[in-house]
Amino acid sequence: MAGLEIISDQGYRIDGRRSSELRKVCARMGVFTQADGSAYIEQGNTKALATVYGPHEVRKGRGKIQHDRAVVNCQFSMATFSTGERKSRPKGDRRSQEMSMHLRQTFEAVIVTELFPRSQIDIYVQILQADGGNYCACVNAATLAVIDAGIPMKDYVCACTAGFIQDSPLLDISYVEESAGAPFLTVAMMPKSEQIVLLEMNSRLHADNMEKVLDLATQGCKDVFAVLDRHVRDHVSESHALMTAS
Amino acid sequence: MKEVPMSTCEREFILKAIRDRKRIDGRQTYDYRRLKVSFGMERGCCIVDLGDTKVLAQVSGKIEEPKKNRPTEGSIIINLELSPMASPAFEPGRPTESGIEMNRILERNIRDSRAVDTESLCIVAGEKVWSIRADVHVLNDEGNIMDAASIAAITALSHFRRPDVSVMGEEVTVHSPEDRDPVPLSVHHMPVCVTFAFFDQGEFLLVDPNRSEERVMDGRMVVGMNMHREICTLMMSGGMLLVKEQVLRCSQIATVKVAEIIELIQRALDKDAQARQAGEKCGFAESVPTNKITTNRKEATAIDTTAAAQQASQVIQEAGPVDKPMSNMLVQAPGTVQIGEGLVNTWDVDDEDMESEEKEGREKSVTNGREAVATSKPTERKRPVKAGEGTVSHAEGSDSEEEETVMLFQGDDETKSTEEPDSTALMQPSNSDKPAKKKGKKKKAAQK
Amino acid sequence: MAVHITLPESRKKSAAPDAPKHLVTPGDVITTDTGYMRGHGTYMDDDKLKASLAGVVERVNKLICVQPLKTRYNGEIGDVVVGRVTEVGQRRWRVDVNSRLDAVLMLSAVNLPGGELRRRSAEDELMMREYLVEGDLISAEVQAIFHDGALSLHTRSLKYGKLAQGLMVQVSPSLVKRRKTHFHNLPCGASVILGNNGYVWICPTVDDEKVESSGGYEQDLEPVPSTDREVIARLRNCILSLATHKLMLYDTSVLYAYEASRQYQVKDLLQPDIAEKVADDTRQRLQMESG
Numbered sequence: 001m002a003g004l005e006i007i008s009d010q011g012y013r014i015d016g017r018r019s020s021e022l023r024k025v026c027a028r029m030g031v032f033t034q035a036d037g038s039a040y041i042e043q044g045n046t047k048a049l050a051t052v053y054g055p056h057e058v059r060k061g062r063g064k065i066q067h068d069r070a071v072v073n074c075q076f077s078m079a080t081f082s083t084g085e086r087k088s089r090p091k092g093d094r095r096s097q098e099m100s101m102h103l104r105q106t107f108e109a110v111i112v113t114e115l116f117p118r119s120q121i122d123i124y125v126q127i128l129q130a131d132g133g134n135y136c137a138c139v140n141a142a143t144l145a146v147i148d149a150g151i152p153m154k155d156y157v158c159a160c161t162a163g164f165i166q167d168s169p170l171l172d173i174s175y176v177e178e179s180a181g182a183p184f185l186t187v188a189m190m191p192k193s194e195q196i197v198l199l200e201m202n203s204r205l206h207a208d209n210m211e212k213v214l215d216l217a218t219q220g221c222k223d224v225f226a227v228l229d230r231h232v233r234d235h236v237s238e239s240h241a242l243m244t245a246s
Numbered sequence: 247m248k249e250v251p252m253s254t255c256e257r258e259f260i261l262k263a264i265r266d267r268k269r270i271d272g273r274q275t276y277d278y279r280r281l282k283v284s285f286g287m288e289r290g291c292c293i294v295d296l297g298d299t300k301v302l303a304q305v306s307g308k309i310e311e312p313k314k315n316r317p318t319e320g321s322i323i324i325n326l327e328l329s330p331m332a333s334p335a336f337e338p339g340r341p342t343e344s345g346i347e348m349n350r351i352l353e354r355n356i357r358d359s360r361a362v363d364t365e366s367l368c369i370v371a372g373e374k375v376w377s378i379r380a381d382v383h384v385l386n387d388e389g390n391i392m393d394a395a396s397i398a399a400i401t402a403l404s405h406f407r408r409p410d411v412s413v414m415g416e417e418v419t420v421h422s423p424e425d426r427d428p429v430p431l432s433v434h435h436m437p438v439c440v441t442f443a444f445f446d447q448g449e450f451l452l453v454d455p456n457r458s459e460e461r462v463m464d465g466r467m468v469v470g471m472n473m474h475r476e477i478c479t480l481m482m483s484g485g486m487l488l489v490k491e492q493v494l495r496c497s498q499i500a501t502v503k504v505a506e507i508i509e510l511i512q513r514a515l516d517k518d519a520q521a522r523q524a525g526e527k528c529g530f531a532e533s534v535p536t537n538k539i540t541t542n543r544k545e546a547t548a549i550d551t552t553a554a555a556q557q558a559s560q561v562i563q564e565a566g567p568v569d570k571p572m573s574n575m576l577v578q579a580p581g582t583v584q585i586g587e588g589l590v591n592t593w594d595v596d597d598e599d600m601e602s603e604e605k606e607g608r609e610k611s612v613t614n615g616r617e618a619v620a621t622s623k624p625t626e627r628k629r630p631v632k633a634g635e636g637t638v639s640h641a642e643g644s645d646s647e648e649e650e651t652v653m654l655f656q657g658d659d660e661t662k663s664t665e666e667p668d669s670t671a672l673m674q675p676s677n678s679d680k681p682a683k684k685k686g687k688k689k690k691a692a693q694k
Numbered sequence: 695m696a697v698h699i700t701l702p703e704s705r706k707k708s709a710a711p712d713a714p715k716h717l718v719t720p721g722d723v724i725t726t727d728t729g730y731m732r733g734h735g736t737y738m739d740d741d742k743l744k745a746s747l748a749g750v751v752e753r754v755n756k757l758i759c760v761q762p763l764k765t766r767y768n769g770e771i772g773d774v775v776v777g778r779v780t781e782v783g784q785r786r787w788r789v790d791v792n793s794r795l796d797a798v799l800m801l802s803a804v805n806l807p808g809g810e811l812r813r814r815s816a817e818d819e820l821m822m823r824e825y826l827v828e829g830d831l832i833s834a835e836v837q838a839i840f841h842d843g844a845l846s847l848h849t850r851s852l853k854y855g856k857l858a859q860g861l862m863v864q865v866s867p868s869l870v871k872r873r874k875t876h877f878h879n880l881p882c883g884a885s886v887i888l889g890n891n892g893y894v895w896i897c898p899t900v901d902d903e904k905v906e907s908s909g910g911y912e913q914d915l916e917p918v919p920s921t922d923r924e925v926i927a928r929l930r931n932c933i934l935s936l937a938t939h940k941l942m943l944y945d946t947s948v949l950y951a952y953e954a955s956r957q958y959q960v961k962d963l964l965q966p967d968i969a970e971k972v973a974d975d976t977r978q979r980l981q982m983e984s985g
Contacts, residue, residue, distance in 0.1 A: 033938075036766060055766060055794035057780075070794075098350045101343045105483040112737060112746055117842045119794045147720060150765030152735060152746035155721030185480070192721045195487035199467070201480035204359050207497050210477060214490055232719050236748050239763050240717070242940035243869070 006165045006180055014176055015044070020216060022160075022172045022223050027140075027231045029148045037149025041141040044174060045131035050141035052149040054121035070116035074104040076138060078127040099135060106139060106159075106188050106198050112152040121151060132175040133161045135200075139188050140224060147232055155190035156228060157197055160220030162187070162213045164205055169216040187217040191225035194218060249335040252461050260462045264450050271297075271456060276499060278454045281507065283401055283514040287529035289428065290406030294398040297456060298388035303398035305380045305406040309420070312368070312375040320367020320375040322357045324349065326382045326395055333387035348392055351481050352382065355396055355437045355470035359478035362403055363432040369411050369418060376408060378431065389456035392468055396439035401511050404433045405518070437478035438507050440500040442467045448488045451496070453503060467493070469500040473508050700967045716751035718760055724751055725758070733759030734768075767793045767867040767891035769845040773836045774876040776862065776889035777847070779826050785819055787826055789834070792867065792891045795844040799826075803837060803848035805855070831857040833887050833895065853877060857887075859918055860897025863930050865937040867892035871944040878945045882952055884925045888943055896929050898922040928952065928960045935969035941977060951976040 007013055017023070023044030032038040037052035055070050064071050076099040077091035090096075107123060123145070125138040139159035146153055163173045163184035170177065173184050183205035188198040205213065260270055267275065279297030286292065290305035312319060326349040328336040336342065341349070356362065367376035380402055382395045407428035410421045443455035443463040455463060465486035470479035477497060482488065521528050718724060724736060724743045732738055735747035736758060745751070749762040769775070769791070777789035780796060788796040801814050801822060826832065833854050834847040849855050867890065870876075876888045879899050887895040898918050918926075932951040933943065941947055954975040955963055962968050 030764075037764070057790070057794075057796045094346055094350065097343070097346050101347060102483055109484075109487060116794050118844075147748045148764065150747055150749075150762035152737070153720045154737065154739070154744075154746060156719070183477075190487065190721065193487075195489055196482065196493065197487060199480055199482035199488075199493060201477060202354055202358055204472075204476040204478050207471070207475040207477055207501060210497055211490075211494055214493065218490065229719055232748050233717060236719075236750075236763060237717055239940050240750055243763070243942065 006177055006182070007168065007170075013170065015174060017172075019168055020171045020219065022220060022227075023174070025140075025224065025227045027144055027228060029144050029231065029235045035145075035149075037145040037147070037151070039141050039144030039148055041137055041144065043133060043137050043140070043172070045129055046133055046137045047128040048125060048134070048137035048141040049128060050123065050125045050138065050145040052121065052123050052142070052145040052151065054149070055116040055119040055151065056122075058118070058120045064120070065118050068117055069113035070111070070118075071120045072104050072108045072111060072113065072123065073120055074100045074107065074123045074125070074142075076100040076103055076125050076127075078130060078134070082127045082130045099138070102135065102198055102200070103138060103142065106157055107142065107146065107153075109197050110153045110155060110157050110190065111146065112154060115152060130175065132173050132178045133159075133186075135186050135188075136160055136172075136224075140228060144228060144232065148235075155192050156225055157188050158191050158221040158224040158228065159186065159188040159198075160217050160224055161185065162217035162220060164209055164213050169209075169213045171216050171220045183213075185213050185217055187214070187221060189218065189221045191222045249333075252458070256458070257462050260458055261445060264445050264452065264459075264462075269452065270458060273454075275451070276453045276503070278503065278507075279456070281397070281510060283397070283511060284530060285405060285514075285518045285528060290402050292398055292402045292405055293385075293530065294394045294401065296388075296390060296394040296397075296454070298386060299390060299394045300385040300388075301382060301391065301394040301398045302385055303380055303382045303395075303402035305378060305402045307376050307378045307406070307408045309369065309374050309411075309418075310377045312372060317372035318368045318375075319364040321377045322362055322364060323377065323379040324352045324356060324382065324399060325379065326352055326384070328384050328387075328391075332384040332391075336384075336387075347481075348395065351392065351439065351468055351470070351479055352396060352399055354481075355439055355479040356380075356399055356403070359435075359437050359470070359472075359476075361400065361433060361435055361437050361472075361478070363434060366432050370413060374418060378403070378406070378408070387457065389458070389460045390441050390454050392441050393439050393454060396437070396470065397507060397511065400433075400436045400438060401515070403431060404436065404511075404515060406431055435472040435474060435476070436508050436511065437470045437472045438504050438511075439468050439470045439479070440503045440507075442469070442496050442499075444486050444488070448486055448492055451492070453499065467496055469496055471497070471500050471504045473505065475501050698965060700965070717749075718745035718751055719748045720746055724760075729756065731757045733757045735760030735762060762868070764866050764868055767791060769793055769797070769836045769839055769891070771836050771838065773890035774833065774887070775836060775845075775847065775891040776831065776833050776857070776887055776893035776895045777891070779828055779830045779832065781828065782822055782826070785814075785822075787822070789832065789847060791845060791847075791889075792864070792893060793843075793845060795842065797834075797836075797845035797847050798840075799832070799834060799847045799849070803846070803850060805850055805852070826856060831862060831895070833857055833889070857895055857897065859915070860895055861926055861930055863894040863896065863933050863937075865892050865894060865933065865943065869937055869940065869943050870894075871942045873944055878948075880929070880945070880949060880952070882925055882929070882949070883922060884929055886929065886945075886948060888945075888948075894933055894943070896926050896933075898926065924960055928955060928963065931955070931960060931963035931969070932972060935963060935973050936976065939970060939973035939977075941973055941980075947976060947980060950979050954979070 005014075007019065011018065013019065015023075023046075024042070026042040028040045030038060031040050031049070032051060035051035035053055039050050041048050041050075058065050058071065075091065076096050078087055078096065080087045080090050103123065103125065107121075111121065113121075123142050125142055127134050127137065136159035139157055143153075143157050147156075160171065161173045161184050163170045163177060163182050165177065165180065165182040178184060181203060183201065183203035185205070186198070186200040187196060189196045263270055269275070271279070273279065279299075280295070282295040284293050284295075286304075292303055294301045294303070310321075313321070326345060328341070328345045328348075330336050330338050336345070362378070367378065369375060380399050382399050382402075384391050384395065407430050409423065409428050410426040412419050412421065441454060443452045443459055443466050444450070445452070445463055447464060452459060452463075455466070460466075465482070465484035467482040467488070468479070469477060471477050477500075480493075480497075482493070518528060722745045724745055726742050728741055730743060730753075732743060733752075735745060735749065736743055737746050738744070743758060745760045747760045747762040749760045752759055752761050767775075775791045775797070777791040777797060779787050779799075780790045781788035785801045787799040787801075789799050791797045801818065804825070806814075806818065806825070832849065834849045835851070835854060836845050837848040838846040840846065870888050870890055870892060872890065873888075876890065878886045878888070880886060883899060885897050885899045887897075889895065929948065929952060932955050933948060935955075936943060936947060936951050941951075951972055954972045958968055958972070963972065
């Protein structure tokens, strides 16, 4: 992009971060009463809301019933006011369908679905404000919501993006950096075992640089995990104390 | 229609074979099936055969108004069509989830990696640009549609020629092909997808899974790459977990595979260009071999016979020399069989009979020989990906059966010399075939 | 429209409790000792016992499980539940009990009106809709658990059966304390059924003799006097305020909350600050008594 410098000479990015620095992560668990689990997350200016229902009886589409495990159903949507230009379709276009599918695949891999045969788990995610890393915010929010709902999962799933701009890897790409056309990698992984659940890459990246970017993204996921874990622990110990006090 | 579920026994068999590092169609772990690229009469139309998977791509262009935020860029639309014709598992109408995913991978691989220069598609900034649309239709799904579709799409895009356009002041003229030669799109690089299938929680991986392997696999990873070793897209998902090393290994394997595929595409494109220049016949009709049974034809596959050969030689070694027949047999008179002593031979032996028997035996060995030749053919025509001219393009059309059966052993040396040294071991026909074949050949020579 | 504004209040944090010792989150290794048994909320991964839920580790002899804060209802035999009929099927009703699968109430597991015990005939099968239709609320007991986790219910006692006039509140199942009895006739003039599944039923007190004669299926549709209704409404708000502030629900806590709320109007209990005060008062009183 002409006239836009992604990294300054001093090594700072447009929003003042260093190259391997995450944006500020704020999270809340249990934001709704109706859902079995819910969470809200802010990663910089990207804001996402996730709710989880289930496991519950499969109400519509009995054909989906799996006799050995639960069906995971995901729906991703973007609020019409989430982007710079007003979105005409909040959901149902190809991008969101793809996103829904990726979320489903991610959570099918980590939720211990074998424990709930013939039932269904719904995960609804909405982006309230999009500023890059939508998928990551969704995954992180949904992870918190699933934990809040008390659905067993093998590990956290944390997601993070990493890009490669001006010959250096950058962590947690914002919208401006995303639209600069440089390659970026989206990784969802289980941070404790470093197992990758989902990997996606856009644009051109030389194979030799792959490792560097992947390493950075891994580090990013672990950082995200540290933040999320702290939130979960705070939330659990607080509620637990209240419950045992009475 | 919902797909019929696979039987447990078949599933287990395939998995067990994979664990033993074998594949049901006899390929090696990193082998592609036979790849063939052929072109239609019209520009921008191509069919890709990957084993039995068949994908057709057609590129078309029209002039339209550009998007507001990109006034100087044309657009590339890629549409993947999974019709129920290809497989009963595909529903007509709305695209399925997997269809959308593959479509997005294609888009990302070709459009988002800027393989085709969109700025050169601009005619009048903000008013008229070319909109190029690539329709990729899956004709037959025998596994790994993704790779076939990506090859078809990029090949068709590089094969396509759009009409030349000139701008004189306000006036825009689209020239007919007779008027001015159509111009090709500017293709910067050719990204091609390589699909890896994972089994046993990522412990085993295969390249180019076929239909049955796809149904057994845990998950897959698609790596889109170009000649310059740049990864254009990377997609891994679906119920399995990998570690970083596996991802990096896949990208390394992809590098090799992509180089082979692109070389093949390039060769096919060149051949087609030459054919067109020379005014020879081209099109799909030409690519179908005439006077030949095309159905039930078995495609050549590479078979690793080293293990079998080794085993055979071991057996021979262990067996040692055959015991000599007892030499102290007493023969009373020619043609007599003696049970007691001094009895007259009652066995009716006829000389002619013996001769006819011998003849029969001989003929049998001749047919045996033919069979042997036929069975040994696959070993002969290995090299599934970088197979010789015959496999690359229809234009050559040299795989005449007759020729091959006769030329077999003369041609052998030639092919051997072009092979890498390590693969010569694979070329060795299995031991059991050898004597029969030689015999057959000798007989043939005698008959001639 | 009146707007209610409360000033921020400097609230004393109730003696910042120390984090419980055995707090785990998904993926945490609980123990590498293979001598333990794997319970709820845990899984084995190469000889390590790991948590799959966020919660507190509990150990009973060799059995290790993780107790989550909030889940769907996990049924146990003998639990009292309140449920809603979702489907009338072949010789059975399907009942939503906030579990992961709908519970089943077999025709053979109900007391037919009149309390007669006899073989269920084909006519009874046709009359099923006369007893219970979709949307009806029932109270029942868990009779058995199927292998897929679905519950089988029975109403073979006069205290169970169809619920008539009253109000249902939904809370988290983990907030309902397991007690000997879950049916309470509160002295304030209403009855409460604290279902183990987190469904709480509040209704005007009925005398037992009446129930006995009706067999639990005749619905009393007499209008409830407004004083009773006010009590029911107050109880509902109290229970909700206890639930939002994570107090365990049982007869004493509900009663204390009711008493603590007496100084406010029923509608004021909906305001978050007052709800919190009620909950805090209840908590203090409970702590003092246990204390």
